[in-house]
Structure formats: structure tokens, C-alpha cells
Amino acid sequence: MPDEHETVTGRCFVCKRVFTYDPDEVTTFLIDPETGLPPGFGVLGTMRPAGPEAVARSADQPLCPGCQAGAERYRDSMNPPPPSWEIWPPTGN
Numbered sequence: 001m002p003d004e005h006e007t008v009t010g011r012c013f014v015c016k017r018v019f020t021y022d023p024d025e026v027t028t029f030l031i032d033p034e035t036g037l038p039p040g041f042g043v044l045g046t047m048r049p050a051g052p053e054a055v056a057r058s059a060d061q062p063l064c065p066g067c068q069a070g071a072e073r074y075r076d077s078m079n080p081p082p083p084s085w086e087i088w089p090p091t092g093n
Contacts, residue, residue, distance in 0.1 A: 012064035019064045027068055028060035 005022045012019060013029055032039050032054050039058050040050035063071075 010062045012067055013061035014063060014067040017064055017066075019062075021062055021064075027063045029063060030055075030058045031061045032058045 005024065007020050008023050009018060009020050011017070013031060030038055034054075034057065035041075035043070037043070039054040040048055042048060
């Protein structure tokens with residue numbers, strides 16, 4: 001059937017839960033298997049230029065929908081909307 005998408009079973013990079021996903025739709029991260037981090041990230045959270053050999057040995061790792069939703073909630077809580085102030089004097093009766 002042409003409407004069916006290929007599904008793959010894999011392990012979430014963050015929570016390690018096994019889930020089924022469409023490889024064309026899932027969010028992935030490029031992870032270096034030697035460090036367990038994206039190329040260019042240090043263990044203390046510092047950034048450095050990614051070496052070509054680190055990029056070459058890295059592979060895309062999937063992120064499950066639950067972890068993605070949690071990351072989006074965290075991002076939204078860290079970036080609240082700016083405060084709004086009432087107009088003074090109040091308009092209307």
C-alpha cells in the first residue's frame with residue numbers, strides 16, 4: 001500500500017524506552033558513540049569545534065514523543081511571556 005509508512009523500533013536517546021517510530025517523522029540527535037554526547041559538546045556542557053572524525057563516527061539517535069514534549073515544556077517554562085500591565089486609567093464604563 002502506498003499510504004503506509006515504514007516504521008522502525010528503536011530506543012529513545014534520553015529515557016532509553018523502546019518505541020516504534022517513522023524514521024522520516026521522528027526527532028533525532030547526532031550522537032558520538034565514544035562520548036555519548038553530540039559532537040562538539042564537552043562533558044561539562046561546554047562547546048568546542050567538532051572534529052571531522054567525531055562527526056564521521058556519529059549516528060542519529062531518536063527522541064521519543066514523551067521526552068520531546070517534556071523538553072518543550074521545560075523550554076516554555078524557562079522562557080515565560082513578558083508581563084502585561086493594565087492600562088491606567090481604565091477605559092470604558
